[in-house]
Amino acid sequence: MTKKTGAEILWECLVREGVEVVFGLPGGAIMPVYDAMLYYPIHHVLVRHEQGAAHMADGYARASGKVGVAMATSGPGATNLVTGIATAMMDSSPIVCITGQVHAHLIGGDAFQETDVTGITLPITKHNFLVTRAEEVADVVREAFYIARSGRPGPVLIDICKNAQVEEVEYSYPEEVSLPGYLPPTHAPMEDLKRAAELIEQSERPVILAGHGVMMSDAMEALSVFATKTQTPVAMTLLGLGSFPASDPLNLGMMGMHGEAYCNLAIQNADLLLAFGMRFDDRVTANLRTYAPRARKIHIEIDPSEVHKNVEVDVPLVGDLNTVLTDLIPLVDEYDHEEWRSEIEEWRGESQARDIMTWPDDGKLYTAHAIRDLWEVTNGEAIITTGVGQHQMWAAQYYHFEKPNRMITSGGAGTMGFGLPATIGAWFAKPDEEVWLVDGDGSFQMTQAELSTAMQEGANIKIAIMNNRFLGMVRQWQEFFFESRYSGTPLSCPDFVMIAEAHGIPARKVTEPGEVLPAIEFARQTDGPVVIEFQVEKEEAVYPMVPTGADLDKMIRRPIRNEPTAAD
Amino acid sequence: MQLTLIALVENKPGVLNRVASLFRRRNFNIESLNVGRTEKADISRMTIVLENGNVDARKVEANLYKLVNVIDVQDVTNQPAVTRDLALIKVSATSEQRAEIANLASIFRARIVDVAPDSVIVEITGTEDKIEGLVELLSPLGILEMVRTGQVAMMRGSASGVRYAPGANGSKDLEKVTN
Numbered sequence: 179m180t181k182k183t184g185a186e187i188l189w190e191c192l193v194r195e196g197v198e199v200v201f202g203l204p205g206g207a208i209m210p211v212y213d214a215m216l217y218y219p220i221h222h223v224l225v226r227h228e229q230g231a232a233h234m235a236d237g238y239a240r241a242s243g244k245v246g247v248a249m250a251t252s253g254p255g256a257t258n259l260v261t262g263i264a265t266a267m268m269d270s271s272p273i274v275c276i277t278g279q280v281h282a283h284l285i286g287g288d289a290f291q292e293t294d295v296t297g298i299t300l301p302i303t304k305h306n307f308l309v310t311r312a313e314e315v316a317d318v319v320r321e322a323f324y325i326a327r328s329g330r331p332g333p334v335l336i337d338i339c340k341n342a343q344v345e346e347v348e349y350s351y352p353e354e355v356s357l358p359g360y361l362p363p364t365h366a367p368m369e370d371l372k373r374a375a376e377l378i379e380q381s382e383r384p385v386i387l388a389g390h391g392v393m394m395s396d397a398m399e400a401l402s403v404f405a406t407k408t409q410t411p412v413a414m415t416l417l418g419l420g421s422f423p424a425s426d427p428l429n430l431g432m433m434g435m436h437g438e439a440y441c442n443l444a445i446q447n448a449d450l451l452l453a454f455g456m457r458f459d460d461r462v463t464a465n466l467r468t469y470a471p472r473a474r475k476i477h478i479e480i481d482p483s484e485v486h487k488n489v490e491v492d493v494p495l496v497g498d499l500n501t502v503l504t505d506l507i508p509l510v511d512e513y514d515h516e517e518w519r520s521e522i523e524e525w526r527g528e529s530q531a532r533d534i535m536t537w538p539d540d541g542k543l544y545t546a547h548a549i550r551d552l553w554e555v556t557n558g559e560a561i562i563t564t565g566v567g568q569h570q571m572w573a574a575q576y577y578h579f580e581k582p583n584r585m586i587t588s589g590g591a592g593t594m595g596f597g598l599p600a601t602i603g604a605w606f607a608k609p610d611e612e613v614w615l616v617d618g619d620g621s622f623q624m625t626q627a628e629l630s631t632a633m634q635e636g637a638n639i640k641i642a643i644m645n646n647r648f649l650g651m652v653r654q655w656q657e658f659f660f661e662s663r664y665s666g667t668p669l670s671c672p673d674f675v676m677i678a679e680a681h682g683i684p685a686r687k688v689t690e691p692g693e694v695l696p697a698i699e700f701a702r703q704t705d706g707p708v709v710i711e712f713q714v715e716k717e718e719a720v721y722p723m724v725p726t727g728a729d730l731d732k733m734i735r736r737p738i739r740n741e742p743t744a745a746d
Numbered sequence: 747m748q749l750t751l752i753a754l755v756e757n758k759p760g761v762l763n764r765v766a767s768l769f770r771r772r773n774f775n776i777e778s779l780n781v782g783r784t785e786k787a788d789i790s791r792m793t794i795v796l797e798n799g800n801v802d803a804r805k806v807e808a809n810l811y812k813l814v815n816v817i818d819v820q821d822v823t824n825q826p827a828v829t830r831d832l833a834l835i836k837v838s839a840t841s842e843q844r845a846e847i848a849n850l851a852s853i854f855r856a857r858i859v860d861v862a863p864d865s866v867i868v869e870i871t872g873t874e875d876k877i878e879g880l881v882e883l884l885s886p887l888g889i890l891e892m893v894r895t896g897q898v899a900m901m902r903g904s905a906s907g908v909r910y911a912p913g914a915n916g917s918k919d920l921e922k923v924t925n
């Protein structure tokens with residue numbers, strides 16, 4: 179036993195958890211922690227706004243599969259984390275946020291920069307802790323990391339009072355966590371597995387719905403084995419992209435509001451849905467009353483509260499997806515489903531005729547085309563991060579992911595401004611991989627300040643800003659549902675090239691299709707951060723689109739167009 | 747219809763707040779919620795009564811298990827359980843009316859625990875129905891104040907309530923946890 183301060187114990191435990199990098203910004207209530215930091219082998223990334231710290235930790239977690247760590251001072255520092263924590267909560271991303279708090283004896287007295295952070299974050303964390311004594315630090319850090327990454331992962335917040343940072347106590351590393359109320363499920367019962375196998379046996383038109391859970395449970399291999407053995411087509415959620423290789427013939431691409439038309443048709447016509455680590459979000463089901471009306475449903479899910487939440491299922495299998503799938507595979511036979519697959523292939527053919535990629539070159543710059551080029555050049559292997567809006571949907575549609583954990587995007591919360599900081603975080607997780615941010619002009623400006631962070635860290639990230647001078651997705655809704663009254667959506671932007679250059683970051687502007695590939699090449703050849711501003715078409719719409727509340731197969735489709743019309 | 751659930755939770759600061767916050771967020775309507783100590787120092791026990799408008803007990807259980815500090819949940823609705831509520835009812839009473847109140851109280855096995863010149867306090871323990879019954883009869887006399895503890899519940903004998911997904915909390919070794 180040795181005596182250490184609470185702050186030292188904190189760093190000691192972070193090192194033991196394998197933490198290599200912490201994203202944060204100091205202030206009065208966390209200064210003892212920052213002071214002790216200097217003596218530990220953990221890199222600190224200074225952010226420009228604490229929201230960025232939470233998103234960086236999130237991006238780091240999603241790219242690495244490890245827990246990301248964000249740090250902030252009390253009061254406004256901590257409240258600035260809130261959007262990032264809510265984003266991580268909605269997408270089940272494992273992050274640990276550490277905030278300073280005023281001295282324990284001052285709590286409740288409205289001291290300077292005192293905010294009830296555990297109260298504020300109660301509904302947006304998986305769990306949170308208020309630490310009032312140095313003795314508690316080690317156990318709490320241990321528990322926080324365990325809770326964040328196990329079961330259904332999620333954000334955990336530790337609020338540490340200033341006195342607990344400076345007090346000296348005997349320290350020994352806690353070898354065990356004691357959480358009597360917390361035991362994430364693993365295996366599903368055998369009788370339920372058998373029941374699932376029966377439904378699979380009886381099915382002629384099955385579809386797998388693969389969600390984020392596939393990657394969080396590391397079940398890519400099991401998914402592939404299951405799909406291949408049973409010849410079941412695989413549809414993916416936005417966050418599930420990459421869980422199954424895009425080039426596999428069984429891949430149906432993305433489902434839902436902006437999903438592939440043939441994918442949504444397959445779901446609506448299925449007689450069995452196999453939901454793997456997904457939660458039937460309204461963006462993927464559309465109208466619940468008419469959702470997959472003829473399909474029986476098997477739901478493999480680690481969080482029992484997700485079962486029957488939005489969609490009543492026939493066989494819930496509560497457990498760890500990889501474990502449950504591995505148990506299920508030997509119970510199912512091999513199938514062919516040739517008729518079903520060829521029916522889907524017909525729908526696929528029809529969908530592709532409407533694809534923007536079939537448009538002849540009309541000299542205009544479309545976001546979808548630029549993303550398609552980026553996909554080709556990077557062999558579909560880059561890590562892609564996004565903001566929220568049209569560019570995000572085009573990235574999901576036209577960047578075909580071969581590998582997992584490469585689509586890093588805010589799905590459940592749809593947080594604009596997630597992109598740039600998440601990109602920086604992802605780069606810290608995978609410094610040797612190609613990391614591209616595909617962002618919108620609106621989203622980018624929300625956390626643009628983190629360009630200085632990228633510069634200070636020399637982050638080798640490539641930033642593609644799709645500048646349509648609109649809050650594009652909202653403009654699209656206005657076009658479709660509000661008779662094109664563009665209220666609050668036209669956006670003046672700074673010259674993003676100058677913004678980048680002011681940071682010492684090399685940049686290019688692209689205004690026509692011929693400049694796309696050279697600009698991408700320039701970015702790839704240049705070390706460190708690079709910004710490419712694409713001046714894209716202002717009023718292009720994302721298709722297909724299922725309007726809110728409509729049936730999943732009642733999509734607004736892109737008009738078929740083979741010749742540029744006079745209006746162009 | 748109401749749902750009655752028993753939850754064993756870790757006896758730590760803020761746990762009640764977590765449960766209340768969860769119910770608010772999920773739009774579950776709490777009819778009454780009672781928390782107290784148990785035979786084990788580190789475990790508290792909640793009896794939760796909910797209006798089952800849009801929820802069923804399985805859903806409540808699954809959501810409670812999302813809370814790290816919740817150890818065990820049982821649904822005792824329509825189960826062989828003893829449920830009790832305690833009420834203190836202050837009734838305005840002239841000296842002539844006291845006898846009538848005492849009479850009513852004794853029919854309900856309630857007690858008069860305080861007598862003032864113009865009021866009495868009646869204490870009654872029992873099921874919801876029984877208490878409602880007495881309240882109805884006392885009302886015409888003028889109820890000045892009433893306080894109720896909310897229900898507490900305990901299964902009879904060695905039976906336990908319904909656990910929908912014991913697997914929800916893994917292969918939780920209840921013995922180990924609660925002993």
Ligand SMILES: Cc1ncc(C[n+]2csc(CCOP(=O)(O)OP(=O)(O)O)c2C)c(N)n1
Pocket residue numbers: 565566567568569570592593594595617618619620621622644646648649650651652
């Ligand atoms: C923080 C936040 N505020 C508002 C919204 C609502 N919203 C959704 S998409 C969108 C437009 C995004 O514009 P931009 O980033 O330029 O992308 P584009 O759609 O043009 O590709 C808005 C405002 C949001 N998702 N997040």
